[in-house]
Amino acid sequence: MQLHDLFIAPFAEFAFMRRALVGSLALAIAGPPLGVFLILRRMALTGDAMAHAILPGAALGYLAAGLSLGPMTIGGLAAGLIVAVGSGVVARTTILREDASLAAFYLISLALGVTIVSLRGSNIDLLHVLFGSVLALDDATLILLAAIASVTLIALAALYRPLVLETIDAGFLASVSRSGGVVQIMFLVLVVLNLVGGFQALGTLLAVGMMMLPAASARLITDDMTLMIAAASVLGMLAGYAGLIVSFHAGLPSGPLIILVAGLIYLLALIFGPAGGLLRRLKPGRHLEA
Amino acid sequence: MEVAIRFEDLTLGYDRHPAVHHLDGEVESGALLAICGPNGAGKSTLLKGIAGTLAPLEGSIALPRVNPRDIAYLPQAADIDKTFPINVFDVVAMGLWKRCGPFGGISRNETSKIREAISAVGLDGFESRAIGTLSGGQLQRMLFARLLMQNATLILLDEPFTAIDSKTVADLLGLVARWHAEQRTVLVVSHDLDLVREYFPQTLLLAREAIARGKTETVLTPENLLKARAMIEAFDRDAHACARAA
Numbered sequence: 001m002q003l004h005d006l007f008i009a010p011f012a013e014f015a016f017m018r019r020a021l022v023g024s025l026a027l028a029i030a031g032p033p034l035g036v037f038l039i040l041r042r043m044a045l046t047g048d049a050m051a052h053a054i055l056p057g058a059a060l061g062y063l064a065a066g067l068s069l070g071p072m073t074i075g076g077l078a079a080g081l082i083v084a085v086g087s088g089v090v091a092r093t094t095i096l097r098e099d100a101s102l103a104a105f106y107l108i109s110l111a112l113g114v115t116i117v118s119l120r121g122s123n124i125d126l127l128h129v130l131f132g133s134v135l136a137l138d139d140a141t142l143i144l145l146a147a148i149a150s151v152t153l154i155a156l157a158a159l160y161r162p163l164v165l166e167t168i169d170a171g172f173l174a175s176v177s178r179s180g181g182v183v184q185i186m187f188l189v190l191v192v193l194n195l196v197g198g199f200q201a202l203g204t205l206l207a208v209g210m211m212m213l214p215a216a217s218a219r220l221i222t223d224d225m226t227l228m229i230a231a232a233s234v235l236g237m238l239a240g241y242a243g244l245i246v247s248f249h250a251g252l253p254s255g256p257l258i259i260l261v262a263g264l265i266y267l268l269a270l271i272f273g274p275a276g277g278l279l280r281r282l283k284p285g286r287h288l289e290a
Numbered sequence: 291m292e293v294a295i296r297f298e299d300l301t302l303g304y305d306r307h308p309a310v311h312h313l314d315g316e317v318e319s320g321a322l323l324a325i326c327g328p329n330g331a332g333k334s335t336l337l338k339g340i341a342g343t344l345a346p347l348e349g350s351i352a353l354p355r356v357n358p359r360d361i362a363y364l365p366q367a368a369d370i371d372k373t374f375p376i377n378v379f380d381v382v383a384m385g386l387w388k389r390c391g392p393f394g395g396i397s398r399n400e401t402s403k404i405r406e407a408i409s410a411v412g413l414d415g416f417e418s419r420a421i422g423t424l425s426g427g428q429l430q431r432m433l434f435a436r437l438l439m440q441n442a443t444l445i446l447l448d449e450p451f452t453a454i455d456s457k458t459v460a461d462l463l464g465l466v467a468r469w470h471a472e473q474r475t476v477l478v479v480s481h482d483l484d485l486v487r488e489y490f491p492q493t494l495l496l497a498r499e500a501i502a503r504g505k506t507e508t509v510l511t512p513e514n515l516l517k518a519r520a521m522i523e524a525f526d527r528d529a530h531a532c533a534r535a536a
Contacts, residue, residue, distance in 0.1 A: 040371075040374055040375075158392070158393075159392075160392075161392045161393070162392050164374075164376070165384060165387070167371060167374060168370060168371050168374045168376060168381070169368065169369065169370045169371070169381075169384070170369070171343075171365055171368060171369050172368070172384065172436075173387075174343055175341055175342075175343065175361070175362075175363045176359070176387045176388060176440075177387065177391075179392070223375040223420060224375065225375055225376070228375070
C-alpha cells in the first residue's frame with residue numbers, strides 16, 4: 001500500500017471523509033484554546049459538566065423536531081447558556097463558589113432532561129445524540145461549525161487580556177475594571193457554543209475530549225501561553241486527521257477514534273512533555289550553579 | 291487642606307454584622323497614614339470599602355478629588371495564581387491597564403518604564419522568570435513594581451510588610467516614602483507599631499470605631515492601645531439592629 005493510499009486517498013475518493021475532515025479541523029481550531037483556559041483556571045471538569053447540561057436541551061430539540069440541526073442546536077445552546085450564566089451569577093452573588101453552583105445547575109438540567117424524555121414515552125435512540133455522526137455532516141452543519149470556530153477565535157482574541165488577568169489575579173482586575181464578571185460569563189458562553197458545535201460532529205460526551213485532551217497535552221509541552229494555545233490547536237487538528245484515517249482503514253467508529261488519538265497524544269505528552277512531563281520530573285539532570 | 295477621602299457615618303461589614311462602625315472623618319490629600327488596631331478591628335475592611343470592592347452597609351465614602359480609576363489597592367496576601375505560566379515582566383505590565391485596557395499596546399517608552407520599575411524594586415534580571423519560581427519577598431517586590439506602573443494618586447496597602455525580611459521591608463518602605471514625596475495619598479494597614487512610629491507621620495487607630503487619629507506619637511499611646519483592645523467586642527450572632535442615630 002502506498003503512502004498516497006494510506007493518507008490521502010480516503011479524502012480524495014470520498015466526499016463524506018472530506019466533510020468529516022473539514023468539520024474536525026474547524027472543531028480543533030477553536031475548542032482546544034478554550035480548553036487551555038479551562039485547565040489554567042482549574043475548570044477542567046467544567047467542560048464535562050457543561051456537556052451534561054447541554055444534553056437535555058439537545059434531546060428536547062430532537063424530540064420536538066427529530067434529528068435536525070436547528071432545533072437540537074438551539075435546544076442545546078439554550079440549556080447550556082442557562083446553566084453557564086445561572087451558575088456564573090450564583091457564584092458572583094452568593095457564598096457558593098463556581099464549581100458548586102455549576103454542579104447544582106447541571107444536575108438539575110440533566111434530571112429535567114431525562115424527565116422530559118420519559119414524559120414523551122418514546123423509546124428514542126439517544127446513542128446518536130450522545131456519540132455524534134462525524135461521517136454524516138451536511139452543509140448546514142459544516143457552516144455552523146465554521147461559524148462557531150470563527151466567532152470563538154475573534155471573541156477569544158477580544159477577551160484574551162482580561163481573561164488572563166481574571167485567571168491570575170481576579171482581585172486586581174476587579175480593582176481596575178468592572179469587566180471581570182462579563183469576561184467570566186462570556187468565556188463560559190464560548191465553551192457552550194463549542195460544545196454544542198462539537199456534539200453535532202462527535203456527540204456531547206466526546207466533544208469535551210476534543211476540547212480538553214489537546215489542551216492538557218499542550219500544557220505539558222510548553223510554559224509559554226502563546227505557544228500553548230497554538231500547540232493545542234495543532235494537536236487537535238492532528239488528532240482529527242489521524243483519527244479519521246485510522247477509523248477509515250480499521251473500519252472503526254470515527255468519533256471515538258479521534259478522541260483516542262488525542263488521548264494517545266496526551267499519554268505521549270505526559271511521558272515526554274518538556275514542561276513538567278514524567279521523564280522531566282524523574283530525570284531532571286544535575287542541579288545548576290545558580 | 292484638600293480632602294482626599296471623607297467618611298460620613300460609615301458602617302462597613304459582612305452579612306449585616308459591622309466591621310467598621312459609624313466612622314466619620316477625613317484623610318487629607320498627600321497624607322501618609324498608617325491604619326493600626328487589633329485583629330478584627332476592621333482595618334482591611336476599611337481599605338476594601340475605599341477601594342470600592344465592598345459596598346457600605348450604611349453611610350458613605352466620598353473621594354472628592356480621586357477618580358476611582360486612580361486607586362491602586364494591594365490586598366493582604368494577594369490571591370495570585372502562581373501556577374499560571376506568566377513572567378514577572380508581564381505581571382508588572384498589568385499595572386498599565388488603566389491606560390492600555392484590553393487592547394492597547396505597550397510603547398517602547400512604557401517597556402523601559404516597566405524595566406525601571408522592576409529595577410526599582412530590586413528585581414533586576416528577573417523579567418523573564420515565571421512567577422511560580424519567586425519567593426514570598428520577591429513576589430511582594432513584583433507587586434510593588436506593578437503598583438509603581440499604576441501611577442495612582444491614592445495607594446492602599448494592606449499589611450504589605452508581613453512575612454518579609456528586613457532588607458525587603460526597607461526597600462519597599464523606600465518606595466512608600468517616594469510616593470509620599472510625590473504628593474500621593476498613601477494608606478497602609480500595619481500591626482507593626484515600631485515600624486509605624488518610625489516611618490508614618492499620621493495614624494488612625496481603629497477598633498471598629500476610630501479610637502484616635504492624628505500625629506502618630508499622640509495616637510499610639512499605651513492608654514489608646516489599651517482602649518482599642520477593650521473595644522473589640524465578640525461577634526454576637528443574635529445582635530440586635532443598631533439603634534444609633536445615623
